[in-house]
Amino acid sequence: GAVVSQHPSRVICKSGTSVKIECRSLDFQATTMFWYRQFPKQSLMLMATSNEGSKATYEQGVEKDKFLINHASLTLSTLTVTSAHPEDSSFYICSASDFSYEQYFGPGTRLTVT
Amino acid sequence: QKEVEQDPGPLSVPEGAIVSLNCTYSNSAFQYFMWYRQYSRKGPELLMYTYSSGNKEDGRFTAQVDKSSKYISLFIRDSQPSDSATYLCAMSEATDSWGKLQFGAGTQVVVTP
Numbered sequence A: 001g002a003v004v005s006q007h008p009s010r011v012i013c014k015s016g017t018s019v020k021i022e023c024r025s026l027d028f029q030a031t032t033m034f035w036y037r038q039f040p041k042q043s044l045m046l047m048a049t050s051n052e053g054s055k056a057t058y059e060q061g062v063e064k065d066k067f068l069i070n071h072a073s074l075t076l077s078t079l080t081v082t083s084a085h086p087e088d089s090s091f092y093i094c095s096a097s098d099f100s101y102e103q104y105f106g107p108g109t110r111l112t113v114t
Numbered sequence B: 001q002k003e004v005e006q007d008p009g010p011l012s013v014p015e016g017a018i019v020s021l022n023c024t025y026s027n028s029a030f031q032y033f034m035w036y037r038q039y040s041r042k043g044p045e046l047l048m049y050t051y052s053s054g055n056k057e058d059g060r061f062t063a064q065v066d067k068s069s070k071y072i073s074l075f076i077r078d079s080q081p082s083d084s085a086t087y088l089c090a091m092s093e094a095t096d097s098w099g100k101l102q103f104g105a106g107t108q109v110v111v112t113p
Helices: none
Strands: A004-007 A010-013 A019-025 A032-038 A044-051 A067-073 A076-081 A090-097 A109-113 B004-006 B011-014 B019-025 B032-038 B045-051 B054-058 B061-066 B071-076 B085-092 B107-112
Touching: A004 A090, A010 A019, A019 A032, A019 A090, A019 A109, A032 A067, A032 A076, A044 A067, A076 A090, B004 B085, B011 B019, B019 B085, B019 B107, B032 B061, B045 B054, B045 B061, B045 B071, B071 B085
Parallel strands: A010 A109, B011 B107
Antiparallel strands: A004 A019, A019 A076, A032 A044, A032 A090, A067 A076, A090 A109, B004 B019, B019 B071, B032 B045, B032 B085, B054 B061, B061 B071, B085 B107
């Protein structure tokens, strides 16, 4: 149980385009979803926290107009990287939490911006 | 100064040895302490979590938390090549749910046959 999926697993896009990443909780209702970014050999850095039906809360230094987060249902959250640039290339990981303590992580999406 | 410090390694051990991992932290408000395992290009997988100080054992894994020293440890007994991965410590201030997690940089572990 407690499976979180992400789609796509890997995406390559051209600079200036937008990319949408989906995060789904497959067998539970996620009241809260988290989006992290991980650069090579570095730790996970929290980008934002979203609660179903509410606006996301962004961490300091994360541009909310660039990283659009939508948590429209209890099983789906999306992260859209708008006007992507090469420096946005990274591994994006979501996690989901129900009413328990644990966060369940997705497998991650590797974004490469050329 | 980072809130959570973790030696990135790599830490290389022979099969069957004990793997010893640790993290230090500066925020005394952290209440929950977790250890995650991450294989290359995959999402983190929860191994163990501990609330407040103390020890917790689960099979080959033992987690220890010393809040007075702001120091946590993970021990892996009888290590196997399949234990080769990056191990991340994480911490949370929240008392009613984990909420925002603060991760260490991760320690790469290599278990050689």
